[in-house]
Structures are given as structure tokens and as C-alpha cells.
Amino acid sequence: MIKFFFGESLILQGLFLLPYIFMIVPMSYFSNKFSKQKVLAFSSLFMTLAMIAMAVCTTVGFPKTAYWLTLALAAGFAIHSPAKYGILKEMFEQLV
Numbered sequence: 001m002i003k004f005f006f007g008e009s010l011i012l013q014g015l016f017l018l019p020y021i022f023m024i025v026p027m028s029y030f031s032n033k034f035s036k037q038k039v040l041a042f043s044s045l046f047m048t049l050a051m052i053a054m055a056v057c058t059t060v061g062f063p064k065t066a067y068w069l070t071l072a073l074a075a076g077f078a079i080h081s082p083a084k085y086g087i088l089k090e091m092f093e094q095l096v
Contacts, residue, residue: 008067015070023078031083036090039083047076 031039050072057066 012067012070015067016074019071019074020078020081023075024082027078028082030079031086036083036087040080040087043076043080043083047073047080050076 050069054066054069054073057063057069
């Protein structure tokens with residue numbers, strides 16, 4: 001069983017939040033430049049692979065590596081979020 005300590009929890013939250021904050025603006029440009037459907041598909045695949053890798057690393061006994069893979073998951077969310085909100089806007093413009 002893995003024990004979580006307060007300091008490790010803060011590090012884990014930082015590893016998730018900081019890449020999202022720093023990458024959101026460049027990824028907004030990226031999602032506007034390319035097809036939003038392809039960006040969503042790529043980012044979903046990327047996040048799935050990152051979560052599988054995190055699960056494997058945790059199961060095998062490398063929790064620190066799984067912590068660092070949180071950076072990859074946060075990057076996937078930073079790619080996914082602007083494209084998701086952009087495609088929702090396009091979908092609801094067609095309904096109005």
C-alpha cells in the first residue's frame with residue numbers, strides 16, 4: 001500500500017496544475033489552428049496512454065515515476081480543454 005504524505009500531495013497537485021497553467025495559452029492557438037476533432041482525439045489518446053502508464057508504474061512499484069507522468073497527463077488536459085470548449089461553442093452556434 002502506498003502512503004501519501006502532505007508534502008507529496010502538494011507536489012502532486014503542483015505537477016498537475018503548473019503545466020496546465022503554462023500551456024493553456026499556446027494550446028489555445030494550437031486548437032484554433034488545427035481541426036478540433038483531431039485535437040480532441042489526439043489529446044484523449046495521449047491522456048489515456050498517460051493514465052495507463054501511471055497505473056502500470058504504480059502497480060509495478062515505481063510511484064515516483066507515476067508522479068512525474070502526472071506532467072504528461074496535465075499536458076494532455078491543457079491540449080484537450082481549449083479544443084473542447086471551442087467545439088462546444090461551434091456545436092451550440094448551429095442550434096441557435
